[in-house]
Amino acid sequence: MALMPKRVKHRKSQRRRIKGNATRGNRVVFGDFGLQALQGGWIKAQTIEAGRIAAQQYVRGEGRLYIRIFPHKSVTSTPLETRMGKGKGEPDFWAAVVKPGTILYELSGVTEAQARVCFARLAHKMPLPVRFVKRRPA
């Protein structure tokens, strides 16, 4: 099931601009390898789930996958063939706001070669350019 907040203060949110690079969540923390976004954008909850399934099918039973992003933002849309006006549309999907440099997923318990193959499969699902990263030296 796609990710979604349990409780929210407001059903709808404004779009807002994505400015600057990620200054938090831009380092591999839990695993040994990570997938880093190189561009900003929204990643839908369904896309996060699709990535999880693609990766989990590969590392099944061996490694552990960590999802580092969460879809906190509700995105609204108006139905097709609707006349202008009548206010803001209804929530359509949930998305994670991603800045360049954000670590999207992490992997542990697998070799680097396995992690590279796994993230290559996962990267096909992502709507942004991404790259493979390792834990930064202490």
Place this chain on the structure above:
Amino acid sequence: MTDVLEVTVRENVGSHAAKRVRGAGAVPAVLYGHNQPNVHLAVPADQVDAAIRHGTKMVELQGAVRDTALIREVQWDALGFEILHLDLTRVSATETVRVILPLELRGEAPGAKEGGIIEQQLHEVEFECAAAALPEKLEVNVNHLHLDQEIRVSDLVLPEGAKVLTDPDELVLHCVPTAPVAEEEEVGEAAEPELIGRREEAEEEAE
């Protein structure tokens, strides 16, 4: 292992001057400690990259300054592509230093063959020892780790005269059974999240 860095002294300081240094293929650095004045340095970027890649903590400075130094802090850009700045501290070989050391797993855990996976919870420890004997990393042997067993900070094998400052009870890693793959739940209609404050309002109105 000690890497050698060929350093030059920077006359101009500040962000613009540092940017020019980076453009020329060097990394701005500062050397301080031992009650001596700070020295602003420029170090070739390839030498810095090699030292960081090797996990070196102690470096030998040559060129404009001849000294032994400890890499105290490394500043990276937001995307982790390049090193922006280095902090170097003067140290003597007999001095005791405190550093953050990475943990590296060694061996093959029998627990992995018994249907478990190794989950590493702690990747770095705070470490204290003589500067001359400073290792690049701490090795954690997992050759005797069976299913449902764990290794804590107190179980780490340390070099002679060294001390770990991290909480000894903290979990480093454990071998846990593989979680069964959960069946995908069929959800017909995507439910909406609960609205904070809306339920209390409804309850008040009902009263």
